[in-house]
Amino acid sequence: MRNAAAIISQLRQDALRTLTPPPRLTISEWADRYRRLSPESSAEPGQFRTSRAEYQRGIMDAVTDPTVDRLAVMSSAQIGKTAVLENVIGYYISQDPAPILVLMPTLEMAQAFSKDRLSTMLRDTPILRGQVKDPRSRDSGNTMLHKTFAGGHITLTGANSPANLASRPIRIVLGDEIDRYPASAGSEGDPVNLAIKRTATFWNRKIILTSTPTIKGLSRIEHAFENSDQRRYHVPCPDCGEYQVLAWANVRWDEDRPETAHYVCEHCGSCIDERHKTAMLMAGQWIAGAPFTGTAGFHLSELYSPWRRWSDVAADFLQAKHGGSEMLKTWVNTSLGEPWEDQGDAVEPVGLMARLEEYERDDIPQLAVSAGVDVQKDRIECSVVAWGGGEEAWLLEHAVLPGDTARPEIWQDLHELLTDHEPHAVAIDSGFNSSMVYTFCERRRFAFAIKGASGFDRPVVEDATKRARRLRNRRKIGGSPVQIIGVDQAKVLVHSRLRQVQPGPGYIHFSEAAGCDDEYFAQLTAEKLVVKHHRGRASQEWVQQRPRNEALDSFVYALAALRLWGGLAAVIARKERAAAMPAGEAPAPSPARRQLDQIIKDRKRQMNGVTRGSGSFVSSWRNN
């Protein structure tokens, strides 16, 4: 009997122990006690220390603050954000099991996170070891993208994959890099909203959204941060002790010497050296800039990062500034963690007029020539462009050919114009008088019938596999092959290049001889990128400011033609090889190689009656 009583007492003790909640820890306390960083994913493996980047404490502990329902972390890269997300996951698995959703921009990124981050944490952090069964063990019921543990489970998915977004209820949502999500998960709608909907049944839900921002007015994380209490990290000056937010404007360096970068206190003007940063961060505090209504917002720039020096940030800035507006935008987003404000995205035609040059085709370091053709009812407009390394461009001619595009005469004019310039590739808009365009292109290699499609996530030209598949399918149904051009992205690219002031990669050269007059520049700058709001969601749209824009379209098509031809990289590689080879020592091709070349030549001749084997547009062109 005594024995039985002892057993019952033991059982009761065990039951009580399982019922006793684990000690109430904040996430930073949990991480400082239990979390180990893995060698594969951390430059500093071993025990995690919140104090290594003290600002992480406020972010992590907001997650376990019962009054906080949502977090918006708008930040630069390099501030340790991923470790924070991992700690949140580890905490909930070990301290407060719950259904967790980790949402990444793409399925591939979710897989990489699971493999490189989550599984290494589960392996190397002792308190988590054994909590989640290894997916390799039979009957674990676990996969790379779905893992169960006592009291909860974790699902990882991509915002481009709607299937996983609409099933089970979720208590903890971690949305990472939300500015890189597509506008819609398939046809299901905004992926962030889909994820949030799944938390509806939990009173104690947590929605944690993080990202580097993108474009002002369009950025998801900017929107979330603006609706938060907007906390910024204030650090004291080592000289006067006054607290301040680290601002880029106060980073100074000697001209052209970013390695001399230091911080100037906004209160006492004293020059603060990098070596004080650690102490300043340790003494820092988060201060809200707006009333709290359930969402804790955090902003951080690279200036706070213990892993980046101010001199590194300054050097990056100088490089980005030199590289033009696209690089500067990336720097503002990823180093300052701030949304990029496009200066209206309108380019002033007057500014372009001022940079007219004189150049001869023979003087241009050209690697290829392409043409873009816009077809209207009563005329054809054609831009012929020479391209150098890094797609530096020289407009050779913008021609307007008048005539009825339903009649063959004007197409003969186009043929003659192109014969003059001998472009490697031509792209012709097939939106108007399509059959004439198809006929024209069918007889010529490297003449592409194209169709513009909208959508800012659509690339200028599709990748080779997609294009090949599309062409096969078109042929199956007897249609003419048409290439889809992502015009929105192409126009963004052209506009950013028009704003570039330094000749070099990306720069566009114009000359009066090429036909660049007031009207040409007015057309080239006829469209403006504006932000529109529809049902509460912001989106970008190109809006035409004046009736005609053919110069812009033609230039965009010439760029598309170059990329469809796809030979620029090959030409550069060939030239580099030729340059590297000592003169007069070009090795003769081996007999096997000569044989192979002959076979290829013959086959091309059979397949394409007009091609004489050189594989260029020009050769087939001349023979038409």
Ligand SMILES: [Zn+2]
């Ligand atoms: Zn000071």
